[in-house]
Amino acid sequence: MKELILTLQKEIIVPVEMDKVLPEVIEKMSLEEIKNIELVQGRKRVKLDDIFDVELNDIEGEPRVVIKNSNQKLKYIGSKMTKGEVIVEGDAGMYVGAEMKGGKIVVNGNADSWAGQNMKGGELLIKGDARDYVGSAYRGDWRGMSGGTIIVEGNAGNEIGEFMRKGVIHIKGDVGIMAGIHQNGGMIIIDGNADVRVGGEMKAGAIIVYGKVEEVLPSFKFEGIVENPIIKLSKKDEGTPVTGTFYKFIGDYVNRKPKGQLYISVDSNPDLI
């Protein structure tokens, strides 16, 4: 199989869209063809080798794209990918892993907003921080993330998992306001603290917060304290075991018959109730 190593030659001002450089695409191409891939840059088009040093190697296993010297001007990295691996050395711009269906993306740096937007499958691992709308729906749409796993090792911004329907988002740091807004399925795990309005307007799915929460919306109903719960997202779901002691809430009761589950660590929030 093939490994494509791209090294960004110099700082760019106008962002470049990287959605044409996917593992499943380069797998079938020659070096010459790859160098000539056209990328959208603002209102112009550039060839891949106009801005990158391009190296192609034969490797064992799945096809792989490595982007070195990357920064937030590179948008749509791994967007719509279905297999293989994309490794970003540096930061990734907006929409990394948007609509991805399979394979794995690793960002060894920070990611700009909309990481994993409308993701359908696969794995997106961000080693640094991610900005707003991690795993959200496209702006305006009510049909959000439908599968896959997003892991952010640092902090994340506002409105993560907006309209999420399925899959897992795991933020190891803190999150901003309105995590899981309009959530309709899937699971959001927040190891750190969460700002206000967690789970606002959620209908289904689960949110687990291990850190401190600023508030719980008054439209959530307190169900009691649970220990080491096994969280089931549907009747057929075998359940996901979670360790710890939590306040359990159901909401958001601004909706009719909501099934959203909100678990908040008792240890980190001793005075919540």
Place this chain on the structure above:
Amino acid sequence: MEYIIKNGIVYDPLNGINGEKMDICVKDGKIVESVSDKAKVIDASGCVVMPGGVDSHSHVAGAKVNVGRMFRPEDSKMEIFAKKGLRTGTGFSVPSTYKTGYQYCEMGYTTVIEAAMPPLIARHTHEEFLETPQIDKAAMPLFGNNWMVLEYLKEGDIKACAAYVAWMLKATKGFAIKIVNPGGTEAWGWGKNVHSLDDPVPYFDITPREIVRGLAEVNELLGLPHSIHVHPNNLGHPGNWETTLETMKCVEGIKAKPKVGERETVYYNTHCQFHSYGGTSWKDFESKALEIAEYVNKSKHAVIDVGQVTLDETTTMTADGPMEYDLHMTNGLKWANCDVELETGSGVVPFIYSPKGPVYSVQWAIGLELFLYTNTDKVMLTTDHPNAGPFTRYPRVIAWLMSKKYRDEWLYNKVHKWAQQRSHVADADKEYDLYEIAKITRANQAKVLGLSETKGHLGVGAEADIAIYEIDPEEKDGKKIEKAFRYAKYVLKGGEVVVKDGNVVKEMFGDTIYLDVQVGEELMKEVLKDVEEKFRRYYSVNLDNYPVSEEYAHSWRPIKIDATDIN
């Protein structure tokens, strides 16, 4: 510039030309008897030639269309228009203005009527017209929930109401009297609706029957080119077919007296598909299209456009505020709601007509039944764009009508079986020919709008708005029919070639048509006193800032109506 269109097969219903091979001559923007030998030749062999399409009901410009664009970025993403030399655009069901103009033009349409203009926001509508290329346009101001109309009609003062309508048409540069859920949108301002023709409107204590009948009388007293254009009460509700029939009947006996044009009808029922529902709930929901078609066929005074459901994800938008609320409660999707002071209201909700949905499939079938069972002189093709589907689906509707095979492919393979069980669409063997297609896409519209002197036909003196489609008149392959009507071989607008091989090759801006109606001076003076009073007491804008001023069009085309005999 002179052109001669050679060897095309011509379909021109208003002149009785049904598939004759003949040449069409064009000079200085008009169709003429003959041209000099310097005329450029357009070879139309293997093609059919029709007058430019006329859309009598479409939501393409103005405040609620723009709300649709703004609150549906996900719709923008669905379709992107980017062609060299043209303005880019986005949007599948609510396209941006340039995309709207270009795509109508690609389909051979040259005139489009915006179906609902809130008078207070007329300026916004005309601003969007300024940015909508390729087509002539006009907009119909909303009158069916207007306080002054309700008051004059309650008092039985038809003349004063007529003078007010004349003033409003000129002030808003409007084209016809549009009525949406008469009385119901005003009731919505009180959190209510009206549910039958004799249900009184809160506060005003007037009934929908009095509003519709009254405005029909006003329309004929003024002698307007178009009739009243009506969206009756109870749109989209099971069992509403009775309200629809009653509304059609309530204007029986009123005589058509247009001072311009050849209209014979006094009642235009728009998007009739949404008004032909039987049953008492969505569970026993069924088609009453045949009953409606039967009444329309035997009634001289009424015509309908269909509002065909195209089974797409689209955006609903109407001045029928309470209906949009009901829709939002049904599908749970986002909802925009608006009150327009003293005049009207509106709502917007996205909608997904899934082919597998039982109700949607019946709606689809009802539209087709109306086409297949109504006299083709009395029915018009619309999708109530974008309410039942985007206008870019007209070619698909044409294909369903021209090919039973294609229709059945959908009926038996794609849509829910309720379409077979709860309508008569499966029994219809009718297939439209191109003559009938020309009627329901241009000729009927031109006539009923009162624009047939120069639009909707290819006779000498007509505007040289011409569509040339590459299609065999006997074609039954649905996909081929669709393609031929989606992308015209040539389109001429005002005597110039604007589309070639489905691509817009010349950008131009059409006229904005409006009515300039003069009533007796004394009467107008009296009515203006009432108008001034209303502005002083209730409006949040100044009367002087209200009328649409001259700079709001590339070129105005006023239709002058002398009604000074009304005193």
